[in-house]
Amino acid sequence: MNTWLAFRRSARMFALAWGCGLVLAAVMVVMAVTLDLPILDPDGVAMPAYLRMPLIVLAALAVDVVPRIVHRARVRRSGPTGLGPITREVMRERWPAAQWWFAINGVLAWYLTYAAFRNVKSMAPFANTREWDESLSTVDQFLFAGHDPAGTLHAWFGTGLAAHLFSLVYIAWIVLVPVSIAVALVWTRHTSAGAWYVTAIAVDWFLGAVVYLLVPTVGPIYSDPGQFADLPHTYVTTLQDDMWADRLAVMADPWGAGTLQTIAAFASLHVGIMVSICLLVRLLGLPAWVDRAGWVFLALTILATVYLGWHFAVDVLGGAALGAFAVWVSGLATGNRVGWRVRLVRPRETPAAAGSTDPAGASGGHHAPPG
Template sequence: MNNRYVGALQAARQFWLAWAIGAAMAAVMLVLAVVEDLPLRDPDDDILPSYIRMPLIVFGTILVDILPRIAHRARLRSAWSPRALGGLWREVVAERWPASHWWFAINGVIAWYLTYATFRNIKSMAPFVNGADWDDTMADVDRFLFAGHDPAAVLHAWFGTDLMAHLMSAVYVIWIVLIPTSIAIALVWTRHTSAGSWYVTAVAVDWCLGAVLYLLLPSLGPIYAQPSQFADLPHTFNSTLQEGLWTDRVAVMADPWAADTLQTVAAFASLHVGIMMTICLVVRLIGLPRWIQVVGWVFLGLTVLSTVYLGWHYVVDVIGGIALGAFAVWVAGIATGNRDGWRVRLNPADPEESSSPAHPEALVTRSAPLPDHPAAD
């Protein structure tokens, strides 16, 4: 068989579970849209439609992978002429982007985005499909866990409602940037394809489980169910975001066809916590440097605090998110060949995992576009 098609089939096998999840979610989304007479939306079309935005993002991350290496080699060789730079471009592209890695990155991006886009649409449909409200039950469980107290009120008393509110808001902003960045690292910059497919598939599982739970156990979250608890918090970016999401929800619930947007208010389980749990476990299991692991766990702790402090989620949502994120890593590990039951099979030091002949050791631990070895030049 032609090597081109071998690479395509291998990439498809690496992401088979992500593709299967995406296809299943797309089918559910279409059925719900027909049954409930609801529109389908591009989840992020406020700036550019996804069919333009996604290729631009992928192309941009590829340039970030290639251009620093060209600049480094040009500096080592004092080769700055257009002809020399053209030769370095071809050289670096041949080393970093053989057909196998193009297939890997393209498969991963499309499979991940399919699960993400369908997740956002199903989440928007959840209150139409299931009109139940579990907020009172979630709040009762939280008060039981905190000996009769509301967890958010406890955190406000412990940490205050001024500087801490701005810090917690910043954590949410960082999380929003972190997720697409982590996908870019897993698919574009790393050459450890087993680790990359494991992480991307795990995030796809997170989206899927989140969509199922939003359909089964719809809830708003404390900030919307009990807004008076958060009246003392100062206005931050988080406040603007919460107000905007509620405005979108009101518009969608009034007339989903006229709203021209999606509603994204849902509490159980917390996918902020769930995906951070996924990141922390994958980082630990593939053996990234200790400082990265520590930063990941610290940020997970801050995410847990912020999501309760700011009223996005109940504590029970956090517990559900932790369980969801851990389960996703386990299932995705088996599906991508990185786990055998409970035993991790991934070997981060295996040079055969690399698709870059110039850098067989440049695995996930060196996934950013680091300079080339002088010896290679």
């Protein structure tokens, strides 16, 4: 497979992800111009995402090739002078042109969608000034027969150790997504699986941005902070305070704030993306322990988002529907389908197989680890 064909094939695999990114980027630019708002790097305070994400990918690449290089050097009893040829050999086998284009297309399409999503999310309160928190709270009361979901969870789990546990779950999710993207693009040699996963996450971001524009909310922790006053201080408490300070600064002076506001509750993308991950783990046929761990983490995520006040219960339902739809539509778009039913389809030729004589390298992606 020559370089041009490899590029075209990988671009087609991520066509929907690129489409989500480009449409959101266009919406972002139009909103920035019409509302007189800045476009900012979404993670420019500590380390910009355009630096952090490539570093994560490079770290995953190192984990992919370094153990193979070391193992091969030990088997051949090669000295330091033999590491160069072995490294080139492993790189040719594991990283032919097709695999490079697959990873590059995937990470760029995903990051474009993510960066545009973050900016559109920040601009949403300026585009639609109505807040739907009171209406969603009413729906929650109806669903729970007059009881408040967060208050019910506080009564069930208490307001001590559980708060720290749920805080840890919430933060772990933040780490999970970029790492799983790197795994899907670097470690898997089943490109249909990797493309399906990355595209599903991009669709999640896209749909989330649309819903934030249509139904702007701030969530229970901000619309009714009193019901969370008994919770102990955790890392999430600091995060919630910082996010509210950013929102106030952005709403007062979007150009002078130098940051984005990141508050929007409906629908819950924490839940939506975890639903996408759990469904894809099942559809991709990953090991049973991964499947069980995913569903357990989803359940903990649902509890954490409501318990800590990030979301209403109805946000969870909306997020679950969003995540399930993202898996279905991205399966259709990446060719993982039989008619209108999505299932994993193995490509006739994987990037690793195109440039590798190592059977393990060509077939090691049967159980692709996208998340």
